[in-house]
Amino acid sequence: MKKVKVATVWLDGCSGCHMSLLDMDAAIISLGRKIDIVYGPLVDAQEFPEDVDVTLVEGAVSSQDDLNKIQKIRQRTHVLISLGDCAVTGNVPAMRNSIPVNKLLQRIYVDGADERKLVPTDRVPVLLKQARPLREFVKVDFCVPGCPPPAKTILGLITDLLEGRKPDANQPVKFG
Amino acid sequence: MAQKKLSIRIDGQLISAEEGQTILQAAKANGKYIPTLCALDGLTPVGACRVCLVEVSGVDRLFPACTTPIQDGMSVTTNSPRLTRYRRISVELLLIERNHVCAVCVSNGHCELQSMATAFGINTVEFAYNYPKLSLDTSHPRFVLDHNRCILCTRCVRVCAELEGAHVWDLTSRGIHARIVSEMNEKWGQATSCTSCGKCVQACPTGALAEKGWAVEEMVKNLGTVTTLVHRRGVEV
Numbered sequence A: 001m002k003k004v005k006v007a008t009v010w011l012d013g014c015s016g017c018h019m020s021l022l023d024m025d026a027a028i029i030s031l032g033r034k035i036d037i038v039y040g041p042l043v044d045a046q047e048f049p050e051d052v053d054v055t056l057v058e059g060a061v062s063s064q065d066d067l068n069k070i071q072k073i074r075q076r077t078h079v080l081i082s083l084g085d086c087a088v089t090g091n092v093p094a095m096r097n098s099i100p101v102n103k104l105l106q107r108i109y110v111d112g113a114d115e116r117k118l119v120p121t122d123r124v125p126v127l128l129k130q131a132r133p134l135r136e137f138v139k140v141d142f143c144v145p146g147c148p149p150p151a152k153t154i155l156g157l158i159t160d161l162l163e164g165r166k167p168d169a170n171q172p173v174k175f176g
Numbered sequence B: 001m002a003q004k005k006l007s008i009r010i011d012g013q014l015i016s017a018e019e020g021q022t023i024l025q026a027a028k029a030n031g032k033y034i035p036t037l038c039a040l041d042g043l044t045p046v047g048a049c050r051v052c053l054v055e056v057s058g059v060d061r062l063f064p065a066c067t068t069p070i071q072d073g074m075s076v077t078t079n080s081p082r083l084t085r086y087r088r089i090s091v092e093l094l095l096i097e098r099n100h101v102c103a104v105c106v107s108n109g110h111c112e113l114q115s116m117a118t119a120f121g122i123n124t125v126e127f128a129y130n131y132p133k134l135s136l137d138t139s140h141p142r143f144v145l146d147h148n149r150c151i152l153c154t155r156c157v158r159v160c161a162e163l164e165g166a167h168v169w170d171l172t173s174r175g176i177h178a179r180i181v182s183e184m185n186e187k188w189g190q191a192t193s194c195t196s197c198g199k200c201v202q203a204c205p206t207g208a209l210a211e212k213g214w215a216v217e218e219m220v221k222n223l224g225t226v227t228t229l230v231h232r233r234g235v236e237v
Helices: A016-022 A027-034 A064-076 A085-089 A092-096 A101-111 A151-162 B023-029 B081-097 B112-119 B155-164 B199-203 B224-232
Strands: A004-010 A035-039 A052-058 A061-063 A077-083 A127-132 A142-144 B005-010 B013-018 B053-056 B075-077 B143-146 B169-172 B179-182 B209-211
Touching: A004 A016, A004 A064, A004 A151, A016 A052, A016 A151, A027 A035, A027 A151, A035 A052, A052 A064, A052 A085, A052 A151, A061 A064, A064 A077, A064 A127, A077 A085, A077 A151, A085 A092, A085 A142, A092 A127, A101 A127, A142 A151, B005 B023, B013 B023, B053 B081, B081 B112, B155 B169, B155 B199, B155 B224, B199 B209, B199 B224
Parallel strands: A004 A035, A004 A052, A052 A077, A077 A142, B005 B075
Antiparallel strands: A061 A127, B005 B013, B053 B075, B143 B209, B169 B179
């Protein structure tokens, strides 16, 4: 049987959702027999491949780089999933949203720094005005809230998709 | 003289209720569940949250069950696809209006708004988040007011005015600018009428009012302290 191509993406989040994904104990072994992780922080691929079946996205869209990535990913993936509160609601990364970006950078890199008081401009992505949920930029097929979503929920979702079922709408969901 | 009995139907079931009761009271007395957020036993209902909307036969618009008095022969529907949709929208609008960052909230796991979202199966909202800039009042020695988490249910206003008799809290401004204020928009710590009884904190359904010193997930509200008092005072629930 052809393995299902799964990608994971880490935008503006803490990697906790990825930790939760890895936290499914022995189930991850049998899952590994059915899927190929083709892109993400857990593997080496540098370029997001074409024709990915399922992509799990952790984190809010917070920088121009995030935005470029997610638009490309949307074009190259069949089922796009917002994984966790940051991707679904903005969550903690969005707590900066009422502060103008220049004031934010000034506070962190100048006022808050002991040395080299300088806002970085080189080789770091430009921040968007606000960190916002995925759904506000691209079409999202499923949302799994939680901070992080429980491993069981993530496993249930992937299993449903692998077996060609619509993910169970009755599965309990909880923000936070 | 005994209260006049009225006959109404709730979800088709014939019910005998007392004149003056609201749809919510009649439903509760007969074991029918209607979801609520702003309603609290013993406090005057205000119909702020719109979660208890019900259908009344023959009328096209929806009614909040908590403030609508029953009428003889009234037929009420408490559950329908239309109601589910409107109730869900009401909760979604509460979620997007302010900054309900459950992950870092003292009331995470003990929040009535959060559990209502779970009960309605809300896994995302269909509106754009508002992300307003809101303040925190930490001036009270024991309690804190976080406008980010406030849903303007006014339970605090009512419990303070009606049970404690202090009336520290009130609402100022309108619409999206509406805020809970203590006294004449003073800092809570400077509010001389506040008895520091903490009823507002226990009555608050979210993390908007909390005791100081608790971290994320640690603020467990005890609604019982409020409702027990209501019963002791013989206030009709």
